[in-house]
Each structure stands twice: as structure tokens, then as C-alpha cells.
Amino acid sequence: MFAIIGLTGSLIVFWQPLDALLNPDLFRTTTGCALSLYRPLDDIVAAAQTHAPDKGKLRLLTFPNPERPVFTAAYEVPAPGTDWDDRYIVFVEPCNGLVTGSRFYDSQLRPLDGPLMGVAIRIHTSLLLNFPGFWLGNNLISFGSVFIACSMLIGVYLWWPRNRRWLTALTIKRRSSRERFNYDLHKVFGVFAGFLLLVSLFTGIHMYSPWTEWIDQGINNLSPVTRLTTGATSSQLTPGKKVISAEQALKIASANIPQSYPISLAFPGDEQGVYSITLKSDSVWDGEVIIDQYSGKILQLYGPNNATAGDHFLGWLFPLHTGQAFGLTGRILILFLGLMPILLYVTGFIRWRQKRKSRRLHISKQTTY
Incomplete structure (x- = not known):
């Protein structure tokens, strides 16, 4: 077991560039695409939604990085009889806002399906032996x-x-x-x-x-x-009040961790859910800002600067x-x-x-x- 975990651990150290190498069409970008030329975040979300799987709910948006130069939007699709939903990924080019493709990523009932790097990660983290009701x-x-x-x-x-x-x-x-x-x-x-x-x-x-x-x-x-000592991190449901956009949530988070770059943005899961934005700064570890989806109020700020x-x-x-x-x-x-x-x-x-x-x-x- 230890040897299998070690070997798959070695394989996934550089899983993002390997995944891009194995699937070049999904990760293609326009020539000269730079951060200053990125489309507004709400446009990226709207583009991903046009290719959302049936009954899929957008849960996580991952931002481009040097090893993975496109936005990836992760969707969860209900899977009866399982402990978690099936997951699909939609890829969006950051500068022209066009979808480069989509793919199935993960299912508890079909652990060997999906991309090679995803299977390697599942072997490393669960040995493909997490069965419904018994992990x-x-x-x-x-x-x-x-x-x-x-x-x-x-x-x-x-x-x-x-x-x-x-x-x-x-x-x-x-x-x-x-x-x-x-x-x-x-x-x-x-x-x-x-x-x-x-x-x-x-x-x-x-x-x-x-x-x-x-x-x-x-x-x-x-x-x-901080994560254990702060209060509740759920949104205060306000009748008639609209949910703030992903772009608004990102601006609030970025303003509170200056000189940072967004890594991911998790969307509210329900009416009391929250935005959770992870940001990278000069520190070794990443900061996280949790935001009320209605008021934009920061419910928790967890980062190197105030740690x-x-x-x-x-x-x-x-x-x-x-x-x-x-x-x-x-x-x-x-x-x-x-x-x-x-x-x-x-x-x-x-x-x-x-x-x-x-x-x-x-x-x-x-x-x-």
C-alpha cells in the first residue's frame, strides 16, 4: 500500500502540466493572452454555464496558472446511491472567453473513469476503495x-x-x-x-x-x-435580496488580502451557503476569504497576513x-x-x-x- 501511494504521489507532483500535455486541446490559449487581457469573471462564468452538464450545479471555479493556463469550472451532478455527486469540468479560455471543451472527471461508482491524472489522484488518496457508505x-x-x-x-x-x-x-x-x-x-x-x-x-x-x-x-x-475560533460561516438569508456576483465576491476578497492572486472560487451550495475564495500571496500557504452571498460581508478571513x-x-x-x-x-x-x-x-x-x-x-x- 505504502509503495502504491508513494509511486502515485510521485506521478501527481506535476499533475497539472502532465494533464495539459495529455489534453492539449482543452488547455489551448490565444497567443499573447496575459492577465491584463482576461475577460471579466462573470463572462467566464456565463461561458461555462452554456456548456454545463444536465442537472449540473457550478461548485468551483479554478483560475489560470502557469501550469494550467485556462479557467476550469467544476460541476456536480446528482448521483443517487452515492456519498458524493459526479463531477464534470468545463474549460474556458481566459482572454476570448470561449469554451475549449469539457469532460467527465469523477464518480464514486466509476472510480477508473475520467482523465488519467484524476485516476492517479484517486489512487493516491483512496486506493479506489471508497465505497458508498464505507470509505x-x-x-x-x-x-x-x-x-x-x-x-x-x-x-x-x-x-x-x-x-x-x-x-x-x-x-x-x-x-x-x-x-x-x-x-x-x-x-x-x-x-x-x-x-x-x-x-x-x-x-x-x-x-x-x-x-x-x-x-x-x-x-x-x-x-x-482562526477556522476553529471564529463564529458561524453561513449566509444570512435576506428575503428579496439578490445574490452578489462571483466578480463582486472576488473583488471583496482581493481587497482584504492585498498583492494576492486568486486560485479558486467556491460557489454557495444552497441559500445559506457562502462564497469561499482562495488567494495566493507571497507566503508559502494560501489565504481564504469566506463571504456572505447576499450582503458581501466577510464572515471569515484566514490568511498569512493575520495568522x-x-x-x-x-x-x-x-x-x-x-x-x-x-x-x-x-x-x-x-x-x-x-x-x-x-x-x-x-x-x-x-x-x-x-x-x-x-x-x-x-x-x-x-x-x-
């Missing part, structure tokens, strides 16, 4: 990751040099036998990758229940977490998990880190076979004599 994949990853983290800590304890011979413990012996080379390879790669793998495991565990709630509450006890120590700690977790916290270097590091579990499993299995063979030979010799 087996989430539970396996959630509790399995904790077990693996404990196993790694035990492995580090067993490796820890008792005689302080650190150089010997951290080197691969040259001109050694195949058995010794495999042992040293497993030992050294395990130690050097161990710390980073533990960080990756912890940041991943935080995404799954019940650990999300426990970790968040634990941090909140040490330093207030507590608890906010910063939790805000860093996802960028650390993806490597984005350290830019391209960090993402490349995560790509190679995802290959470590399979290497450790292979060298560990070979070591087990070697010890088993040695034990059999020893027993055979004792029997002979």
Missing part, C-alpha cells in the same frame, strides 16, 4: 499511515548506533558482497529518507479523519486556530506534503521521495530472503552433524 480506502490510508510511521520510528531506533560509529552507520561499504551492499543500501536510504517520509506521512495523515480533528484541536489548544502561530503551523502542512513549500526544488524532492518506499520494500525483501536462506543453511549444517 475503506480512506480508513486503510488513515490508520495504515499511522502504523507505517510507528514502524519507521522503531526502525530508526533499531538502527541507532549504540557505539557512536556514525560514519559506518551512514555509509555504503565499497567493494562489499551483494548481501552487504543490499543491507547498506536499505539502511542508508532508510535513514536519509526516513525523516522526510515521516514528515510526508504526518502531513498526509492530517488530511484524514479522525486525525484532522484531533490535530487541529491539539494545535488550537496551544495557539488559537496565529497555529494558523501558520496548519497552513504549512499541505505545501510541505506536495513540496510546493520550497518551489520547484521541493517538488522534485517529493517526486524522488515517492520512489523511496518501493526501494525500501525491495531491499528489505531481498534482505529477508538472504537471512532466510542463511538460516536454512545453518539448520542444514546442524542436521548434517
Whole structure:
């Protein structure tokens, strides 16, 4: 399981450019299309609505970025007998406001359908085992990751040099036998990758229940977490009052996190729903502004500029998990880190076979004599 999660994790580090490479027609833009030439946001939304799937409800608009140069509008379509709706994506060119295409993305009952990168993400996050009413994949990853983290800590304890011979413990012996080379390879790669793998495991565990709630509450006890200490985040239903537009909501959010760029805008799900706008600034982690859909009042402002120590700690977790916290270097590091579990499993299995063979030979010799 750990090896599969690691391999798919390596694959999706650069999932957006890979998706664009595999589907060039969906991501085509006009020559010279720059931010200053983007169509108004409400025009983009209107264009996406012309290609909305039957019974589809617009839930999320993702803004262009260097790896994904078009707007993507995510629609949810009712899927009876499932825990979540089917999802479809409509792609809109930002400068001419034309739809470049649409595609089915995700269904709980058909986890292997949809684009390759979407399937890879679902394997990484659920092993394709989240069944209606029973999310087996989430539970396996959630509790399995904790077990693996404990196993790694035990492995580090067993490796820890008792005689302080650190150089010997951290080197691969040259001109050694195949058995010794495999042992040293497993030992050294395990130690050097161990710390980073533990960080990756912890940041991943935080995404799954019940650990999300426990970790968040634990941090909140040490330093207030804005998301847990602010009041209700639902819109105040006002009879006769119209819903503000997506563009109005974006302007309100951007004004409160200056020098930021929008990443996504989530639409209200019902009459008491809210706009939720995620914005990128110079900080490692992203800010979020939650807005009443009728009055435009800010219900919650969660961002690096007004963050507590608890906010910063939790805000860093996802960028650390993806490597984005350290830019391209960090993402490349995560790509190679995802290959470590399979290497450790292979060298560990070979070591087990070697010890088993040695034990059999020893027993055979004792029997002979």
C-alpha cells in the first residue's frame, strides 16, 4: 500500500502540466493572452454555464496558472446511491472567453473513469476503495499511515548506533558482497529518507479523519486556530435580496488580502451557503476569504497576513506534503521521495530472503552433524 501511494504521489507532483500535455486541446490559449487581457469573471462564468452538464450545479471555479493556463469550472451532478455527486469540468479560455471543451472527471461508482491524472489522484488518496457508505480506502490510508510511521520510528531506533560509529552507520561499504551492499543500501536510504517520509506521512495523515480533528484541536489548544475560533460561516438569508456576483465576491476578497492572486472560487451550495475564495500571496500557504452571498460581508478571513502561530503551523502542512513549500526544488524532492518506499520494500525483501536462506543453511549444517 505504502509503495502504491508513494509511486502515485510521485506521478501527481506535476499533475497539472502532465494533464495539459495529455489534453492539449482543452488547455489551448490565444497567443499573447496575459492577465491584463482576461475577460471579466462573470463572462467566464456565463461561458461555462452554456456548456454545463444536465442537472449540473457550478461548485468551483479554478483560475489560470502557469501550469494550467485556462479557467476550469467544476460541476456536480446528482448521483443517487452515492456519498458524493459526479463531477464534470468545463474549460474556458481566459482572454476570448470561449469554451475549449469539457469532460467527465469523477464518480464514486466509476472510480477508473475520467482523465488519467484524476485516476492517479484517486489512487493516491483512496486506493479506489471508497465505497458508498464505507470509505475503506480512506480508513486503510488513515490508520495504515499511522502504523507505517510507528514502524519507521522503531526502525530508526533499531538502527541507532549504540557505539557512536556514525560514519559506518551512514555509509555504503565499497567493494562489499551483494548481501552487504543490499543491507547498506536499505539502511542508508532508510535513514536519509526516513525523516522526510515521516514528515510526508504526518502531513498526509492530517488530511484524514479522525486525525484532522484531533490535530487541529491539539494545535488550537496551544495557539488559537482562526477556522476553529471564529463564529458561524453561513449566509444570512435576506428575503428579496439578490445574490452578489462571483466578480463582486472576488473583488471583496482581493481587497482584504492585498498583492494576492486568486486560485479558486467556491460557489454557495444552497441559500445559506457562502462564497469561499482562495488567494495566493507571497507566503508559502494560501489565504481564504469566506463571504456572505447576499450582503458581501466577510464572515471569515484566514490568511498569512493575520495568522496565529497555529494558523501558520496548519497552513504549512499541505505545501510541505506536495513540496510546493520550497518551489520547484521541493517538488522534485517529493517526486524522488515517492520512489523511496518501493526501494525500501525491495531491499528489505531481498534482505529477508538472504537471512532466510542463511538460516536454512545453518539448520542444514546442524542436521548434517
